[in-house]
Amino acid sequence: MSQMTQLLKMDTEDGSIVASVARVEAEQGLxxxxxxxxxxxxxxxxxxxxxxxxxxxxxxxxxxxxxxxxxxxxxxxxxxxxxxxxxxxxxxxxxxxxxxxxxxxxxxxxxxxxxxxxxxxxxxxxxxxxxxxxxxxxxxxxxxxxxxxxxxxxxFPTGLFHSYADKFVRNPTARPANGSASPAARNISEDDLSDLTSREIEILEMVSRGLQNKAIAAALGLSEHTVKIHLHNIIRKLGAHNRTEAAARFHDYHKPASRPR
CATH class of the missing domain: 3.40.50.2300 (Response regulator)
Structure with missing residues (x-):
């Protein structure tokens, strides 16, 4: 088995073939x-x-x-x-x-x-x-x-989350230019969070702080593949488009002004 194949085999257990190819080629000086x-x-x-x-x-x-x-x-x-x-x-x-x-x-x-x-x-x-x-x-x-x-x-820098969350708190009826409902307007509710496991909430909180999969995996003692599976489930349960939207909604939920009363 070639060095390229061995490195790819180790790195693609999480299914990230594009990132793996780029890393391996970089290591080999390409x-x-x-x-x-x-x-x-x-x-x-x-x-x-x-x-x-x-x-x-x-x-x-x-x-x-x-x-x-x-x-x-x-x-x-x-x-x-x-x-x-x-x-x-x-x-x-x-x-x-x-x-x-x-x-x-x-x-x-x-x-x-x-x-x-x-x-x-x-x-x-x-x-x-x-x-x-x-x-x-x-x-x-x-x-x-x-x-x-x-x-x-x-x-995605945490400042980006904070900037948008602050604008939304000041103007909760704000809509994007295309007229569709703002993603942050579809707030997370208690029912949404109740659908998540404790591990999923833990991972979502870390994503909302700007942590990437590798850092989350290291902090929780998990593989990156496991973290990706959790994120996939989080996005599906919240009906979000991607991890960034899920994290922004979670951040908005924990703003005192945006909590349901």
Whole structure:
């Protein structure tokens, strides 16, 4: 059995073949592409230098619009980072991006994670966006988030939850631009929580604090595969679209102003 096969066998027990392939290829020194879709100068040179220094196997490519991202590059794309103003265009091109870059995770760059440019419903309902990269993090934390995303891990800063929850508490009738009911408006009730097991509530609480599957698994002494199964059950029981929506609803429920009386 080859080293590649052995590593994949160990890593794909949880079914995450995309993240496993990316990790194995990175460990074996194969080149990958980090694609920025942003205007020139939007990403500080010091950040680009830090990526090149810490992740020498990564090739940085920069384009100014989504159409330019819908093409093949010399090395497979592992991560696509886009400016908030490109989100709608990225959604429109989601099928092309997924087809051309099947191993890539797509995330939005936010200059201020506490005052995000993208609305929470926009992130919830996205078919493409699977993370938010705050650009105001300390360099070592920022690089850690980049590494997580390169391995297929989703990241949503807790500030994003807090920002949206605060806005919803101030204006509970708020609706997203498309006129559909806001995800946070479908509040968690006592009955919803009663459907969850104690372990599921424990995991949901950790997700609402921004913890990723690997950290949750380590803290609870579980495998990542088990955590993913619990999350699947949580999302199904709450009728949420994804883990982010489930976590936001849980966060809203624990806001004093949003508790049922």
């Amino acid at each position: 080149r990958r592409t980090l694609l920025f879709v942003t205007m020139p100068g939007s990403v500080a040179d010091c950040l680009l230098y830090a990526i090149e220094r810490e992740l020498p196997w990564l090739v940085i490519e920069r384009v100014e619009h989504i159409q330019a991202a819908c093409t093949k590059f010399a090395h497979p794309v592992s991560l696509v980072l886009i400016d908030p103003e490109h989100v709608k265009a990225a959604e429109d091109a989601a099928m092309d991006i997924s087809r051309l870059h099947p191993l890539a995770l797509t995330a939005v760059m936010e200059l201020d994670s506490h005052n995000p440019s993208c609305s929470f419903p926009e992130i919830f309902e996205s078919k493409l966006i699977r993370g938010v990269l705050p650009m105001d993090l300390k360099l070592d934390v920022w690089l850690s988030v980049i590494r997580l995303m390169l391995r297929g891990g989703e990241y």
